[in-house]
Amino acid sequence: MDDERRQREERFRRLYVAHYGAIDAYCARRTDEASDAVDAVAETFSIAWRRLAEVPDAEFVLPWLYGVARRVLANQRRGNRRRGELSTRLRGQQSIGPDVDEDLLAQEDRRTVLEALARLKDSDREVLRLAAWEELSHREIAQVMACSEGSVAVRLHRARLRLGKEIAKGGAPTGHERRTDRGWRTEGQES
Amino acid sequence: MDPSTAFARLRDANPVSPTQLAPATSPDAAALFRRIVAAADVDLGRDLDVVVGRTRRPRRRLRLLVPGVVVAGLVGAGAYAAVTRDVSKPQFVACYERADLGARTQVVSVRSGGPVEACAGLWAAGAFGAVPVPGLAACTLDSGAAGVFPTTTGADVCDRLGLARPPAPGSSTTTAPSTGAVPSGPPAAPATTAADENARFLAFRDAVLPQFLDAACVDPSTAQSVVRRELDGAGLADWAVRVGDGVGDGFSADRPCATLAFRPDERAVLLVPAPPRR
Numbered sequence: 001m002d003d004e005r006r007q008r009e010e011r012f013r014r015l016y017v018a019h020y021g022a023i024d025a026y027c028a029r030r031t032d033e034a035s036d037a038v039d040a041v042a043e044t045f046s047i048a049w050r051r052l053a054e055v056p057d058a059e060f061v062l063p064w065l066y067g068v069a070r071r072v073l074a075n076q077r078r079g080n081r082r083r084g085e086l087s088t089r090l091r092g093q094q095s096i097g098p099d100v101d102e103d104l105l106a107q108e109d110r111r112t113v114l115e116a117l118a119r120l121k122d123s124d125r126e127v128l129r130l131a132a133w134e135e136l137s138h139r140e141i142a143q144v145m146a147c148s149e150g151s152v153a154v155r156l157h158r159a160r161l162r163l164g165k166e167i168a169k170g171g172a173p174t175g176h177e178r179r180t181d182r183g184w185r186t187e188g189q190e191s
Numbered sequence: 192m193d194p195s196t197a198f199a200r201l202r203d204a205n206p207v208s209p210t211q212l213a214p215a216t217s218p219d220a221a222a223l224f225r226r227i228v229a230a231a232d233v234d235l236g237r238d239l240d241v242v243v244g245r246t247r248r249p250r251r252r253l254r255l256l257v258p259g260v261v262v263a264g265l266v267g268a269g270a271y272a273a274v275t276r277d278v279s280k281p282q283f284v285a286c287y288e289r290a291d292l293g294a295r296t297q298v299v300s301v302r303s304g305g306p307v308e309a310c311a312g313l314w315a316a317g318a319f320g321a322v323p324v325p326g327l328a329a330c331t332l333d334s335g336a337a338g339v340f341p342t343t344t345g346a347d348v349c350d351r352l353g354l355a356r357p358p359a360p361g362s363s364t365t366t367a368p369s370t371g372a373v374p375s376g377p378p379a380a381p382a383t384t385a386a387d388e389n390a391r392f393l394a395f396r397d398a399v400l401p402q403f404l405d406a407a408c409v410d411p412s413t414a415q416s417v418v419r420r421e422l423d424g425a426g427l428a429d430w431a432v433r434v435g436d437g438v439g440d441g442f443s444a445d446r447p448c449a450t451l452a453f454r455p456d457e458r459a460v461l462l463v464p465a466p467p468r469r
Contacts, residue, residue, distance in 0.1 A: 009228055012227075012228065013224070016215055016220075016224055017215040017216075018215075020213065020214075020215035020220050021212025021213050021214060021215065022212060024212065024213045024220075025207040025209070025212050025213070028206065028207050029205070029206050029207050038219075039323045041223070042223055042226075042227070042315070042323075043317070043321050045223065045224075045227055046227050046315060046316060046317055047317065047321075049227045049228065050316065050317065072321055075321050076321075079322075106203075109200065109203075109204075110203070110204040113197075113200045113201055113203075113204040114204055114206075116197075117201060117204075128198070128201060131198075132198060132201045132202040132205065133201075133202070133205045133206075133207075133209070134209075135209060157194075160194035160195075160197060160198050161194050163194070163197045163198070163201060164192035164193060164194045164196070164197035165192070167192050167197050167200065168192040
């Protein structure tokens, strides 16, 4: 193995060890099936390996990886569209099921929140998830979503307002939604 | 509802707690790492020997294989030459995007494992898009080279395509360890597809290069006969061997040795004057 190859692999190894868990969680939070998450993680890191020269240093590595994973998942969803999967909703339900120790009220609250989240438009959902679940700063979210920090602040503020309104509705449909076996689904909504 | 409260409830509803992330040291994560890094051997633009199929090179591009470049570019050429003729270890495989002989193909070297593994690496590297690696099966193309097709029916795809199955049981699908048992001997039948043609060219190239690498200087006459013989042996009898062809100033006292340049688009191999190797 030549020096260049060794250095490249070592850099990738550090990146992988540092961020595998975060990317795995990111994909798992946004997919219905565990296999989809596994595929997305694999594709994300494969891209990182192939484009290692483009990966930014230090603090911006993880947002860069999130950005890649976001696009990988978008491609994956397009491929799965015909199957009518609805990521967040099912993911939320799946996460509730096995947790037998969780208080029933907490389970119901989580379901309500996830259903409210699922009724938001995609950009609202993503900015909220990045802030609440990945705990990213505005600057990092801006990198993931390829927009300005100012735009992130505005989007996040509005998304939080809309989430509050949806939660207040208590999970009830808003007229143009229908109940499916996976939760509330907006007509024409991209899964 | 107050937005702050809503946001806090959303945070609590996180399906995967930030404190419970999967470790990169788990068996699955470690296996993925190895797979990705191993795919570097077929990484496009880096270690991939040739990406052909329907990708067209610039018409006027000339690939000069001057000795220094060849030595630097082909690591372990001696060992490579030693196994070139081992028909149980194919050197190249045509990876098909679909189970269709007219589908887009990419030809890659088989560096370890078998043809299925080589193509699986190519798929994993995203050569056919951001899709999971499908089930793959190896067949023997009419040329005798290996072809690997995506399939859900294992080696049955070979029957459906009218191709021979690989000779060794258990080596033909991703569900079984491959021993690379698809033969790679000199093709006998005329080329029928672009992939076949590519496989023939690659077989020729890998047969002829060591003969130039191992010699300090190959005179033009010897070079012409060697190239002609290997072209014929690879089923490329209609390819031309041309001398000079406007490259450099011709053979001279300073440049008495022949090196090779390939022009697949013109179905020609050029003998290019070069100084002796030190």
